[in-house]
Amino acid sequence: MRYLPLTQPDREAMLAATGAASIDDLFVDVPESVRLAGPIAGLPSHASELAVERHMTALARKNLSAGDAPFFLGCGAYRHHVPASVDHIIQRGEFLTAYTPYQPEIAQGTLQMLFEFQTQVARLLGTDVANASMYDGSTACWEAIGMARRITKRGKAILSGGLHPHYVSVAKTMAKYTGDALDVALPALTAETDIDALIARIDGDTSCVVVQYPDILGRIADLTPLADACHANKALLVAVVTEPVALGAIRSPGEMDADIVVGEGQSIGVGLQFGGPYVGLMGCKEKYIRQMPGRFCGETVDADGRRGFVLTLSTREQHIRREKATSNICTNSGLCALAFSIHMTLLGEAGLRALAAANHAGAVAAAERLARVPGVRLINDTFFNEFTLDLGKEARPIVRALADRGILAGVSLGRLYPGEDALANGLVVAVTETATAEDVDALATALEEVLA
């Protein structure tokens, strides 16, 4: 077996050195009644690299990959071009096959990268600090709600109707067990966001208001009045960014005085990957760092006075605090954080702004084109690279019909909000730099035919 270096003579010599007569002697503590006598019946035996590759490739071919179709899906996962060097670097064994940097003297590569990542994320989100990543945006969002509870010692979180419904679902699941009360709402197919309604719902029991920016329908609203209203009630503003490329074009939530900003970092460097692994971004105001979950990398010096980096503030974490930890999180998303950081370094501020501008320009052009399709209405007054269309009839079957024509048209709100008739006609369309003008034409033409 190609992954096992021991030879049979090795095994015999080593067994003799341990004093065991057979390998079974080493498993003597396993009760005889439950020991398996041989390989589990009914499962295949080992296979060559060629055979495995054949099997996996056949499975991969059953999928319609985004690069093989005009592609317009977003809603929390975005298709951007990732420079080739990103994937090359993350496959270097020193990054790929390293462990969490618990021995900093021989992990400065990972640690310095994390320090750079934290700084990039903090600057992008507009927060004072950021941690070394979370699992993904949805779990980071829930952790922010928990963090707000610990800071404010209040148990009611108000969730905007514009928050990704999966993020809402995760929060609902977790809140069942922590006792947090969640005040939730559905989005409405209107140009206006629910900022004013959120402000009206804040009261003295509110721990935080959670608002997505841009929201699930692609709308953008100034968060400043909401932040002011939160702070007037000693509540926190948690902002959620599922498309961080947008922050190359629009003001950051931190600039609008959000207290905690979380995000899904997938769209920079990581790729679609059918939903995971992704990378959760989490930043906050400096005064709240001791309530943050997850790992932090910090700067220090070594015994010879040279700059170096270590994991720090670990007295918040489970391996030290056990049942009193801020979260049970252990593993984060290190390699995806590296991919994010490399892509961000390649882009730089000039590149990020250019990428964002290209996305927005493409989306504006696509929205205009699609709004001219008979029966289609553009919901948004504001958007970055994603907007919502009212198709005038149920969107789910139309998405399927367009998929049959080889076009991946977007995400129907019926998929995200099953059973909500008021939203069933909504189609969320994302237009990134990967969509060409021809792709947009193909979508518009096909949509005309299917709706006719």
Place this chain on the structure above:
Amino acid sequence: MSAINQSGWRPTAPERGGSAAPTFTGNKALMLEEALIFEIGDTETTGVDFPCAPAKAGAQFVSPPSRGHKLGGLERSSPIGLPGLSEPETVRHYTRLSRQNYAIDLGLFPLGSCTMKHNPRLNEKMARLPGFADVHPLQPVDTVQGALQVINELAVWLIELTGMHGVAMTPKAGAHGELCGILCIKAALEAKGEGHRKVILVPESAHGTNPATAAFAGYSVEDIPATDDGRIDLAALKARLGPDVAAVMITNPNTCGLFERDLKAISDAVHAVGGYVYCDGANFNAIVGRVRPGDLGVDAMHINLHKTFSTPHGGGGPGSGPVVLSEALSPYGPLPFTERHADGHITLVEEETVGDRHPDSFGRMTAFHGQMGMFTRALTYILSHGADGLRQVAEDAVLNANYVLRSLEDVLDAPFGAAGPCMHEAIFSDKGFAEGFSTIDAAKALIDEGFHPMTMYFPLVVHGAMLVEPTETESKAALDQFIGALRSVAERARAGDPSLRTAPHFAPRSRLDETLAARKPKLVWREPEATAVAAE
């Protein structure tokens, strides 16, 4: 014509005696210092070409022809402060950083409880097939049947290998999987009207995530006592069981590297009083193909795909923590999951299709469908090994650990060495080291020997613990070299060699001041001028 060495100069033997002068750069040949991107990059530089943007410094950023912004007056006008580098500089920056890391690709990585095994590159290649890597999680399910089949095939393997009834695939990592299992238990208890059970029993030797998870789910945590041979005290556990106990969380093999012989009896006792058994499957590598947790009465167990099934650790993630479930707990598992129909078509059961058929699911734990990229890698690995190869994995992992244990117990205290064989990891302690020398000194000295240290000071039940997990992917020659190195280090620690106290001497950095880092946290880079102003 060769341009090489036309001078006729020939090398001669170097003169001995002189010590090296400090270099101008601070570099030491292949050991290269590297500045931060904030020190070497600038915000005008980009390593990416755009049709509408300048590729290099100097020129002002120009907006593309606009059809009218739709940004609601929220254009970002202030500087962000994100430095860029050209592509060659970027590749060099990260390549130089990478060389300051230890990794499995460089050598044995005996970090106990972490299962640092070889990461086959076929896994990486398969995960990058466009049909897996370039697929959106919300595409119509008819366009992603192959991806769903990967999830389904892996699920079947995990169920068969563990002898369990069902599996929840979505948890993002081991601790997330623990949470999934505990939430299933809580949901099952509430469904039975037993939501009043508030205690979860956890051994002192458990991973820190266990009590943290139990506490998150609203349980109070009590310790399970251990016997002198490093295992759960069955009699004491039975005495504690009662109507307030929701579950026990047990790691098997445990963190002392020992198989919990009494697990079946423990499960029976817990079930008899209406509780459930959670098994931390972090150490499944030791028993895969040799014994099935389902046969031991386990109700829920997470499987770290990044341990047993070789998906790379990546310097701290991403992980993946599917949870296998007993028949009693399966109905409560999270959304979404896959269902395979007789015709081979696979549906994705999520909020829209959950209907009346899965009313007991406790809900969703994450956006989308779990760590697909890890599923692809793990399935590739499992198919490569097959049922026979996976059994051999456990056998070689256990053999390697016992070989290390027996080769070193004359120079290192092995607290459970006399009690019989270990499983996949060997535990030692610093007992016998000279006064003032501890585990950390041995660990840091191993760095100078070219190895990653073992797990230090864990589990907490062994004072000065050193937990060594070699895994099955080490050759005998590699193990012999490691054993020789650790023997040498142990002998120096016993003799009180003062140079151990300042090890490592040959790493890119000497011991780092962790107290300073925690006392004055510097978590982001700031311009030096700003720091100077703040200090005044």
